[in-house]
Structures are given as C-alpha cells and as structure tokens.
Amino acid sequence: MLATKTFGSSIRLFSSSVVVSGKPGCSIVKPVHHRIKIDKNKLSPRFPELNLPKTDIRNPAFRPTATHQDRVQEYYHNSVESDLLLINVQEGEFTQSGKKRREWDGSSPYHLNRPLRKPKGSDTETIDIKPHTHKNIPQIEAIHINCYVEQAKDNSNHALTSLTQLQQITGVKPKPIFAKTNVIHWRVRAGFQMGASATLKGRPMHQFLSTLTEVVLPRIREYKGISNKSGDTTGNIQFGLTPDDVRYFPEIESNQDLWPKTFGMHFNIVTSAQTDSEARTLLSAFGLPFHGSEKGVKPENIEY
Amino acid sequence: MNTINSKIPKFQSSIIQQIRGIRTKKSRVATVSTGTQRVITQLSVISGRKKYPRLLKLSNEDRIRHETINKAWSLYQKDLRNERNEQLELQYNSILNALNDLKQVDIELFKVANKKEKGKRFPIDLRIPVDFPANKVWHYEVKSNKK
Numbered sequence: 001m002l003a004t005k006t007f008g009s010s011i012r013l014f015s016s017s018v019v020v021s022g023k024p025g026c027s028i029v030k031p032v033h034h035r036i037k038i039d040k041n042k043l044s045p046r047f048p049e050l051n052l053p054k055t056d057i058r059n060p061a062f063r064p065t066a067t068h069q070d071r072v073q074e075y076y077h078n079s080v081e082s083d084l085l086l087i088n089v090q091e092g093e094f095t096q097s098g099k100k101r102r103e104w105d106g107s108s109p110y111h112l113n114r115p116l117r118k119p120k121g122s123d124t125e126t127i128d129i130k131p132h133t134h135k136n137i138p139q140i141e142a143i144h145i146n147c148y149v150e151q152a153k154d155n156s157n158h159a160l161t162s163l164t165q166l167q168q169i170t171g172v173k174p175k176p177i178f179a180k181t182n183v184i185h186w187r188v189r190a191g192f193q194m195g196a197s198a199t200l201k202g203r204p205m206h207q208f209l210s211t212l213t214e215v216v217l218p219r220i221r222e223y224k225g226i227s228n229k230s231g232d233t234t235g236n237i238q239f240g241l242t243p244d245d246v247r248y249f250p251e252i253e254s255n256q257d258l259w260p261k262t263f264g265m266h267f268n269i270v271t272s273a274q275t276d277s278e279a280r281t282l283l284s285a286f287g288l289p290f291h292g293s294e295k296g297v298k299p300e301n302i303e304y
Numbered sequence: 305m306n307t308i309n310s311k312i313p314k315f316q317s318s319i320i321q322q323i324r325g326i327r328t329k330k331s332r333v334a335t336v337s338t339g340t341q342r343v344i345t346q347l348s349v350i351s352g353r354k355k356y357p358r359l360l361k362l363s364n365e366d367r368i369r370h371e372t373i374n375k376a377w378s379l380y381q382k383d384l385r386n387e388r389n390e391q392l393e394l395q396y397n398s399i400l401n402a403l404n405d406l407k408q409v410d411i412e413l414f415k416v417a418n419k420k421e422k423g424k425r426f427p428i429d430l431r432i433p434v435d436f437p438a439n440k441v442w443h444y445e446v447k448s449n450k451k
Contacts (some may be wrong), residue, residue, distance in 0.1 A: 017373060066377065081388075082391075091404065134378075157343050168349075214432075281421075281426070286430075287432065290425065294423050296423075300371065303423060
C-alpha cells in the first residue's frame with residue numbers, strides 16, 4: 001500500500017534520457033504494448049503484396065528458382081546417396097555420447113552456481129554420434145565463401161572489387177565484411193570494409209561446385225587437393241584458393257581486362273555428415289581431390 | 305566486322321534511336337580514369353537496383369495458371385522424394401538383414417564387412433553426368449612427373 005501511494009501520484013517514465021530527447025518512450029504505432037515482436041510494416045494496408053510469402057508470384061521479391069535442371073542434385077540422388085548409405089551403415093551401432101561439460105563434485109561451497117566444468121580432455125563440447133541410417137545420409141548443405149582482403153585497409157576500392165568478384169563467380173549477392181576490432185600493428189580499424197562473404201545453398205551452390213571441380217581445380221598447376229587434415233571435427237571441410245587460382249573461373253578468365261587484380265578466398269563446405277571423415281567421403285563423390293595423411297587411417301590404406 | 309558492316313544498309317545509321325535511361329551523348333565533364341571507371345562499373349553491377357527483376361504483371365487467369373503449374377510441380381517433387389526415401393529404407397533394411405545373416409554364418413567375414421570405412425574415397429575419375437560427355441573422359445596414360 002505504501003509503495004502504491006508513493007508511485008501512484010507520479011507519471012511512470014520509461015527512461016530518463018528518452019524524456020530529455022523529447023521522443024515518446026514507447027512505440028506510438030498500435031498495438032502499442034505487446035509481448036510478441038510484431039513487424040509493424042506488415043500492418044500497413046498500403047502494400048498488401050509485400051505481406052505475401054516470397055514464393056508467391058505477386059510479391060515483388062518473387063524469384064523463380066527451379067528454372068533449369070540441377071544435375072549435381074540429380075547425380076547425388078541417383079548415384080551417391082545409396083553408395084553413402086552402404087559405406088556408412090554398420091550393424092549394432094548405438095549413440096556415442098560426445099564430450100560434455102561436467103558437474104562439480106560439490107566438495108567446496110563455492111561450487112554452488114559456478115559454471116559447469118570443461119569437458120574432459122577438451123575445451124569445448126563435442127557432438128553425439130548417432131547411428132547411421134537411411135534418414136541421416138550426409139549431404140552438402142551450404143558453401144560459405146569468405147574473402148578477406150588485407151589491402152582494403154589502405155584502399156577501400158579493393159573491398160568493393162572483391163565483392164564484385166564474388167558476385168561474378170557465384171551469382172549470388174555477397175555481403176561486405178567489416179573489421180570487428182582495432183588491430184594496431186595491422187593498421188586496421190574497427191568498421192573498415194575488408195572484403196566480402198557469401199553463403200551458397202541449393203542451386204547456386206551446385207552450379208558453383210560443378211564449376212569449381214570441372215573447370216577451376218583441374219587447371220591449377222601442381223594442385224594437390226584439399227588437405228586430409230582440414231575439417232572442424234563436426235563434418236565441415238575448409239580449404240582456400242589463391243588469387244592466381246581464382247583467375248581460372250570462367251567469368252573472370254573471359255574478361256581479363258576487367259580484373260587487373262583478383263583476390264583469394266576461403267571456403268567452408270558445410271555438410272550434414274557427423275564426422276570429417278564421412279564428409280571427405282561425401283565430397284570425393286563430387287570430384288574434390290584430397291591429399292596428405294588422414295588421422296586414424298594407415299598410410300597404406302589412404303585412397304586418392 | 306567489315307563484312308557485317310557492309311551488309312547493313314546505309315540509311316539505318318541516320319535513324320535516331322531512342323534509348324531510355326542511357327546517355328547517348330558524351331558528357332561535357334572531363335572523362336574519368338580507367339581505374340575509376342572500373343570501380344563505377346563494379347558499383348553499378350552490385351547496386352540494389354539489380355537485385356530483383358521487374359515485377360511481372362499477371363492477370364487473374366495467368367496467376368491461377370501459374371499456381372496450378374507450381375502446385376503440380378511440387379506434388380511431383382514430393383512423389384519423387386517419397387519414392388526415393390522408400391527405396392533407401394528398403395536398402396537400409398536389406399543391408400542390416402544381410403549383415404545379420406552373415407553374423408550367423410561366419411563371424412570373421414561379418415567383422416570384415418561391418419568394419420568402419422574411414423578414409424573411403426569415391427574414384428577420382430568419377431564424373432557428374434552431362435548431356436554431352438567428352439569423347440575421352442579421362443586421360444589414363446598421363447603420369448605424374450614426380451617419382
């Protein structure tokens with residue numbers, strides 16, 4: 001009762017700085033108070049087409065997708081999928097639990113509310129390995145391309161060129177990447193545009209993959225392949241291309257005058273495989289070569 | 305080029321062609337350097353204007369036709385998907401059956417068959433099928449220089 005008396009007479013303020021700035025403290029578009037986040041642009045009656053799903057042809061953002069045959073996808077379904085099932089399936093498999101964070105033993109009163117202990121023999125948790133069935137056959141899910149341009153710190157045009165280069169190669173809209181922090185001895189400031197990145201999925205990904213394995217990689221001199229040591233243990237494989245390798249992309253090679261400078265890039269191939277070894281088996285079906293020694297495989301058993 | 309030009313009638317060059325949105329005359333401002341022009345071209349390539357194609361104007365009938373075709377296509381894809389999944393399930397069951405049979409017949413053979421195939425690779429000369437494959441798909445006689 002005391003509390004209501006003291007606060008009841010005064011007007012409730014949301015924040016003091018908002019009052020100073022002369023703006024209303026809360027949204028003025030109805031509904032004003034709600035627990036669920038509402039995109040209020042969609043409440044406007046002005047452009048009803050924008051509220052339709054993007055797959056609807058009336059939406060201005062509609063883009064036709066299945067415009068041509070996707071031969072990489074067909075190849076995967078017709079040839080690779082069943083082979084991978086045969087390679088991966090084992091009798092008597094059970095879920096192998098990964099390394100997880102551990103409880104404290106409670107020997108000290110300070111263990112109360114303390115964050116859980118690190119997993120044994122590892123800084124981070126690892127995933128559970130589930131039995132291989134017909135429902136979790138590995139497939140390529142996405143290709144992330146990251147193009148960090150060091151020279152962009154002196155000349156921001158290089159960042160722009162790398163963005164265009166990535167768009168030309170992949171056919172999707174890349175996003176610029178920015179320096180996150182100040183690194184004094186690199187002379188990089190936070191907020192500098194330092195290159196471009198793109199995420200490929202579906203048809204553009206398949207198109208890019210076939211260009212890479214059929215046109216670009218075979219023409220690189222002395223190309224050994226992706227290292228068998230590459231991978232992040234959860235079934236994603238990483239590799240890179242140098243600026244000279246990028247010149248073999250047909251979009252750039254056919255227009256060499258426009259590209260006095262090309263930029264190298266890093267690739268991260270995201271697969272639904274549970275381990276790197278399975279991911280490599282999957283990628284080898286698409287013509288990506290591998291080289292070097294693989295962990296857990298005897299040198300005489302390595303296949304190329 | 306000369307042969308093509310000679311075939312074009314001369315009177316065509318005198319026709320004034322109207323090109324919307326494109327500057328046909330050279331501007332009086334000093335021309336930019338090739339490097340700058342390259343950056344300008346790149347900017348125009350990645351500009352937001354190029355993001356979406358122009359909106360199609362469809363009549364109601366057109367829209368219904370489009371939606372019917374789309375629906376049929378997605379149903380067809382769904383059928384294919386179901387068929388594929390059924391086939392894979394059958395294959396999975398038969399793999400397990402075969403392994404179980406082998407276990408009862410010969411435990412040593414079963415162990416070899418049930419081994420984890422780490423480092424397994426598809427053959428490097430495997431190709432993603434194309435409509436018009438090359439006459440010679442793989443040059444088998446080429447050997448690496450290093451020994």
